[in-house]
Amino acid sequence: xxxxxxxxxxxxxxxxxxxxxxxxxxxxxxxxPLHAVSRAVCPFCPGNEGRTPPEIxxxxxxxxxxxxxxxxxxVIPNKFPALTIESPQKRYGKGIYDVVSGFGAHEVIxxxxxxxxxxxxxTIAHMRDVFSVFRDRLADLMKDHRFRYIxxxxxxxxxxxxxxCHSHSQIIAIPVxxxxxxxxxxxxxxYYMRKERCMMCDIxxxxxxxxxxxxxxxxxxVVFAPFASSFPFELRIAPKTHNHDFSVLDEDHLQHFAxxxxxxxxxxxxxxxxxxxxxxxxxxxxxxxxxxxxxxxxSISSDYHWxxxxxxxxxxxxxxxxxxxxxxxxxxxxxxxxxxxxxxI
Amino acid sequence: xxxxxxxxxxxxxxxxxxxxxxxxxxxxxxxxPLHAVSRAVCPFCPGNEGRTPPEIxxxxxxxxxxxxxxxxxxVIPNKFPALTIESPQKRYGKGIYDVVSGFGAHEVIxxxxxxxxxxxxxTIAHMRDVFSVFRDRLADLMKDHRFRYIxxxxxxxxxxxxxxCHSHSQIIAIPVxxxxxxxxxxxxxxYYMRKERCMMCDIxxxxxxxxxxxxxxxxxxVVFAPFASSFPFELRIAPKTHNHDFSVLDEDHLQHFAxxxxxxxxxxxxxxxxxxxxxxxxxxxxxxxxxxxxxxxxSISSDYHWxxxxxxxxxxxxxxxxxxxxxxxxxxxxxxxxxxxxxxI
Numbered sequence: 001x002x003x004x005x006x007x008x009x010x011x012x013x014x015x016x017x018x019x020x021x022x023x024x025x026x027x028x029x030x031x032x033p034l035h036a037v038s039r040a041v042c043p044f045c046p047g048n049e050g051r052t053p054p055e056i057x058x059x060x061x062x063x064x065x066x067x068x069x070x071x072x073x074x075v076i077p078n079k080f081p082a083l084t085i086e087s088p089q090k091r092y093g094k095g096i097y098d099v100v101s102g103f104g105a106h107e108v109i110x111x112x113x114x115x116x117x118x119x120x121x122x123t124i125a126h127m128r129d130v131f132s133v134f135r136d137r138l139a140d141l142m143k144d145h146r147f148r149y150i151x152x153x154x155x156x157x158x159x160x161x162x163x164x165c166h167s168h169s170q171i172i173a174i175p176v177x178x179x180x181x182x183x184x185x186x187x188x189x190x191y192y193m194r195k196e197r198c199m200m201c202d203i204x205x206x207x208x209x210x211x212x213x214x215x216x217x218x219x220x221x222v223v224f225a226p227f228a229s230s231f232p233f234e235l236r237i238a239p240k241t242h243n244h245d246f247s248v249l250d251e252d253h254l255q256h257f258a259x260x261x262x263x264x265x266x267x268x269x270x271x272x273x274x275x276x277x278x279x280x281x282x283x284x285x286x287x288x289x290x291x292x293x294x295x296x297x298x299s300i301s302s303d304y305h306w307x308x309x310x311x312x313x314x315x316x317x318x319x320x321x322x323x324x325x326x327x328x329x330x331x332x333x334x335x336x337x338x339x340x341x342x343x344x345i
Numbered sequence: 346x347x348x349x350x351x352x353x354x355x356x357x358x359x360x361x362x363x364x365x366x367x368x369x370x371x372x373x374x375x376x377x378p379l380h381a382v383s384r385a386v387c388p389f390c391p392g393n394e395g396r397t398p399p400e401i402x403x404x405x406x407x408x409x410x411x412x413x414x415x416x417x418x419x420v421i422p423n424k425f426p427a428l429t430i431e432s433p434q435k436r437y438g439k440g441i442y443d444v445v446s447g448f449g450a451h452e453v454i455x456x457x458x459x460x461x462x463x464x465x466x467x468t469i470a471h472m473r474d475v476f477s478v479f480r481d482r483l484a485d486l487m488k489d490h491r492f493r494y495i496x497x498x499x500x501x502x503x504x505x506x507x508x509x510c511h512s513h514s515q516i517i518a519i520p521v522x523x524x525x526x527x528x529x530x531x532x533x534x535x536y537y538m539r540k541e542r543c544m545m546c547d548i549x550x551x552x553x554x555x556x557x558x559x560x561x562x563x564x565x566x567v568v569f570a571p572f573a574s575s576f577p578f579e580l581r582i583a584p585k586t587h588n589h590d591f592s593v594l595d596e597d598h599l600q601h602f603a604x605x606x607x608x609x610x611x612x613x614x615x616x617x618x619x620x621x622x623x624x625x626x627x628x629x630x631x632x633x634x635x636x637x638x639x640x641x642x643x644s645i646s647s648d649y650h651w652x653x654x655x656x657x658x659x660x661x662x663x664x665x666x667x668x669x670x671x672x673x674x675x676x677x678x679x680x681x682x683x684x685x686x687x688x689x690i
Binding site: 005006007008009010011012013014015016017018082094095096097151153155159160161170172174178179180181183184187188191199200202203206210226227228229230277278279280282309311313316317318319320321322323324325326327328329330331332333335 | 350351352353354355356357358359360361362363427439440441442496498500504505506515517519523524525526528529532533536544545547548551555571572573574575622623624625627654656658661662663664665666667668669670671672673674675676677678680
C-alpha cells in the first residue's frame with residue numbers, strides 16, 4: 001500500500017510507492033534504456049486496448065466502440081499507479097511525522113494511436129485534441145474535493161524518465177499540495193497582496209520589453225527562457241492575458257496554445273537534436289473552484305497565472321543540486337532564447 | 346562572467362555559469378560516460394600537480410614540497426569554477442529580478458593519490474584525514490564574511506554527476522543561501538521557537554525508539570533512512586549529541602564519523618552493487634560564528650543539527666519531480682534500512 005509522508009525539515013511530501021515492490025536487485029539504474037516494445041505487445045498501440053485497464057475518456061472516430069481501435073487520444077488508468085482511487089483517505093500522525101494514505105488517481109494519456117509520431121510531429125489540430133483532453137480530465141478531477149492538486153506532465157525520452165516510446169503524458173491527482181506548488185502559490189500571493197498585481201503578468205510585461213529571453217511572441221501566448229533558468233534551454237509558455245485555471249481554457253486559447261507548443265517543440269528538436277524533455281502544467285489548485293472556500297484560496301484567481309514549464313534534459317541533476325536546491329546552469333537563458341529564435345524550422 | 350540570479354516565483358537562486366561556455370552542440374547529454382583518463386594526464390594523479398592550479402591545502406608526508414608528489418589529501422581550486430574569488434561582489438536589481446555577481450570559491454578535494462581506490466576503500470585513518478580537510482577548509486572559508494553558505498559535496502559515478510574517476514569531493518562557497526538550506530533553517534527554527542528543542546534531536550530520538558529505519562547505531566553517530574525518503578536507500582548520518590557546526594568537530598567525533606561513513610559506504614556497495622551516489626554536508630551557515638550577529642542567527646547554534654545526506658542514484662529524477670518537488674520513491678525506508686542492516690560486510 002502506498003502512502004504519502006511529510007518531511008518536517010524540508011517541508012515536502014513524498015510518495016512511498018511500495019506497491020511497485022522494488023527490492024535492491026529490481027531497482028532500475030538510470031542507464032536502463034527506453035523500453036522499446038513491439039507493436040504486438042505495446043499497451044498503447046491500437047488493437048491492444050485489452051492490455052490496459054478500461055478507458056476513462058477517448059476522442060474517437062464516430063461509430064467506434066470504447067476500448068477498441070478508432071481513437072485519436074485515449075485516457076486510461078496507469079496499470080502501475082503510484083496512488084490508487086480505492087485507497088482509504090486517511091490522515092494521521094506518527095510521532096513527529098505526518099502520513100496520508102496513498103489515495104489518488106494516476107492516469108495515462110495516450111496521445112496518438114501512431115507509435116511512429118512524437119508530439120512535435122502532431123498536426124496542430126491533433127495537438128489541440130490532446131490539450132482539450134488535458135483540460136477536460138483536469139476539469140473532471142477538480143470536481144473531486146478530496147484532491148488538493150492535479151499534476152499533468154510529460155516525460156519524453158528515457159533520460160527524462162519515459163519507460164515506453166509510444167507518445168504519452170500522465171496525470172497524478174494527489175491529496176496534498178506539492179511543496180514547490182506551495183512555494184509558488186505563496187510567492188505570487190504575497191506579491192499580489194503588496195501590489196495588487198499578478199507576478200507572472202509583471203514578468204511577462206518585463207520580458208516582452210526586454211525581448212532578449214523571448215522565443216515566441218504570438219497573439220495569445222509568449223514563450224520565454226526564464227531569467228533564473230535552472231537548466232539549459234528551460235522554457236515557460238504562458239498566456240498573455242491573466243488566467244489562473246487551465247481547466248477553463250476557451251477554444252480560441254486552446255488553438256493558439258496547440259500551435260505555440262508545436263512550434264516550441266520543433267525549435268527545441270532543431271537546436272538540441274531531438275532532446276529528451278519534461279513538461280509540467282502549472283495551474284491553480286482545485287480548491288479555487290469550490291463554494292465556501294476561504295479568502296486565502298479565493299485570491300488565487302487573481303494572483304496565480306497558469307503556464308507550461310518545459311525542461312530539456314541536457315545536463316545531470318547532480319546530488320548536491322538536489323540536496324541544496326542550487327542549480328548551476330552552463331547556458332544563459334539569453335543565449336538559449338537566441339538559438340531557439342534564430343533556428344530555421 | 347558567472348552570475349547568481351533569483352527566481353522570485355520559486356524563491357530559489359541559480360548560478361548562470363556562462364564562463365563554461367556551453368553552446369547547444371557542447372552540452373553533454375546525461376548518458377556521457379565517465380571521463381576515464383590515463384594516469385599520465387589525470388590532473389589528480391601524483392606527478393601531475395602542475396596540471397592543476399596551485400594547492401590550497403594538503404596533508405603531506407614530512408619533507409615533501411607543495412605542488413609535488415608526497416601528499417595524502419590535496420585541495421586545489423577548481424580549474425573550471427562555477428564562481429570565482431576574483432569576481433566583484435555586486436548585488437543589484439534588474440526590474441523584478443535580483444542578481445549577484447559570480448563571486449565565490451570552488452575547490453576540489455583530491456581524496457587520495459591512488460586512482461585505484463574509491464572512498465569506501467579508504468582506511469579509517471585515511472577517511473579521517475579527508476574529513477579533517479573538510480573541517481579545516483570549512484573553518485577557513487567561514488572566516489570570509491562575504492560567503493553566506495559553504496557547501497561540501499561528493500559526486501561518485503557518472504550517473505551522480507562525476508566527470509573524473511579519481512576519487513574527489515568539492516566545495517562551493519557562495520554569496521547567497523541556497524533555497525533548500527533556507528527552508529531547513531526556517532523549519533528547525535520555527536520548531537525550536539515553539540518547543541525549545543532541536544527538531545533533528547527529536548527525530549533521532551524517535552528513530553532510535555522505533556528502530557526500523559536505523560542502519561547503524563554506534564556510540565557517537567546514527568545512520569538512518571529518513572521517514573520521508575525521497576529516493577531509494579537515501580540516508581542521513583548525524584551525531585547523537587547536538588552540534589550545529591561541522592567546522593568545530595573534535596578529534597573524537599572525527600574518528601567515529603570516519604568509521605561510520607566507511608561502514609555505510611561498504612553496506613551500500615554490498616547491497617546496491619557499487620551504486621553511484623551523492624553526499625552533501627549540511628552544516629549551519631557561517632554567519633553563526635560572527636560577532637554582533639542578530640538574534641535571528643544566534644539561535645542557529647541551538648536549533649540546527651549538522652548531518653551528512655547520502656543519496657544513491659538508483660532512480661531517475663524525472664522532470665515532473667523536479668517541477669513539483671514531488672518524489673515517488675519505490676523502496677520504503679524501512680526495507681532499505683533492513684537490507685543495509687542485514688548485509689554482511
